[in-house]
Amino acid sequence: MDAEFSRIVTARAASLCVECGKCVTVCPMAEMYPDFGWETSPRGMVQLALAGRGLLSGQGLWRCTQCEACTRTCPAGVDCCGLVADLRPLAREAWGATYLAGGACASCGAPLPPAPVLAYLRQVLPQDPLDYLDLCPACRRERYIRNNS
């Protein structure tokens, strides 16, 4: 477990981080979550990963939308987004945090975005029946076509 953890941290070049904070400026999580803070920001998560504690149990891993904006902007070459993606299975094993991991498509079983991301969507979307959020994009299109042809 710890070996796997450090392998991922090394593979994603987390130690190159110079804490410049460019990843924080581009991260969409800042707009999505009102309690966006150091330990849920990309820079904070990289630092927590380097320290080796406190990351797997936090919400930050599951708030990420996997947009790779931080990876694209990082001047030091840290693959922050890949780090989060790789650490998610570890977090699920270690903490059984399935409630944060998000469910599967109600129709085909494809993975959905994690629970905090869906919660954000439910909060900002003005429409009343949001049951389509339980479907993956492909199944949504299928349903739309069934209704219209």
Next chain:
Amino acid sequence: MASSQDIPPLPAQPVSPAFSGPGHCRHASLASLRPPRQPGWRERLFPPRRPTLVLDPARCTGCGTCEAVCSARDGGPIRPELARVQVLRNEAAGGNFAVFCQHCLDPLCAAACPQRAITRGQDGIVRIDPRLCAQCGLCVAACPEAAPRRGPEGEILKCDLCGGEPHCVAACPQQALSFSPGKSAHWIKYLRWTVQTLAFLLLVVVLTGAVCSVRVADWSLACPLGALQNVFSSKAILLSALGAGLVLVVLALLAGRLFCGWLCPFGFLLDLAGKVLPRRLGEKLRLPAFLRNRLAKYGVAGAALGVSGAVGYQAFCAVCPIGTLCRSYGFQSTVAGAEFSLIPALALLEAGEKRSWCRYLCPVGALLGLCARIGLLKISIGASRCKKFSCMRCASVCPMGIISEQDLREGVSPRLNMAECIGCLRCVDTCPHGAAVIRFAWQKSTPAERRSAAPCGGCGAGPAGRKGGAA
């Protein structure tokens, strides 16, 4: 639906003079962060046309030319996975479909975008600003039909109508995709208000009491409910009494409850009250829940007939708001309090649900509705032109509330119950895409349905789902 207005505008931050010179800030994208301008009077009177892409699924062969052309639009290679329109082929059911952005009036993707990169321009096209987009994919997750899509490199692809001249439309070999410049039939409301005013003046002022009964030569013409009550109270079926009510019945058989929407003087009064009364009274002023049932009006009609049979005169006419209003003009009939008291009470209800009286209680409307059920005309909302959840203007404008928002949100174009439709044509007037149309009751509602009625042998089902079976 809320809109991008819900996103709070950026607070005006004091900028020190040193940094506010021209050309200092090169972020042109700041303009797109401002909330959209409210429409002025000119746009409200003459709304701009809204161009849309329309797909006729009956014509689509699933050839994928639109995908090819779309992906190569900017001079790149032909890669269907880079196309902003997606063709979906269902060989089992024999149908094809293309999914593309509907350019919602209140885009859900714009509400969801944390970067506020998605905006709806003045030309009605919803665009993603590539400088702001972080490619987080929340727009894909927020769209009910998942029209934006993720490309192979993680980029977000969404139709921008090619700025107004879609390449896919030009390339489609079957003309299944067409570009509709939008429709503006916004003159119907002026016609309706004129007709309503003239009818009010004619029925109330000129021919006082003409709705209840008017003598034309040897015939006395009456309102159908009054004629029926007459029959019940006199307990004798006289052909002349029944025939007297026929004028409105024949009108209803031909054109539905046109009387309610265009001619009824009380309906006109209710429409006026709805214009005048402040909206905030709405929550308090509602009918009690047990009366808010569309079947209640048939109960009222039955009770009116039963009571007239028991007491021996036309019982409902004493309190009928339509009749009271008609007879209220002039000196000789300054109205008795009990009769007139219904009218202001019912007019006040207009602040909440529109036309509450006509929806739930009016027995005359109930009789006309029974005739309209087998009427000649219907209003249908065509499946291929209707933009469903992305628009929903018809549902918000319908005074009888018969256009189901739930259906529209689920991506189904709703069917209208002609017994409840008062034929005011507000939906036809408002629909920016020309989907709401007047048709004969036996007609398939759109050309798409007509074409696909016979040849859709593969799936066996009716071409337009629910509507195909009914019409």
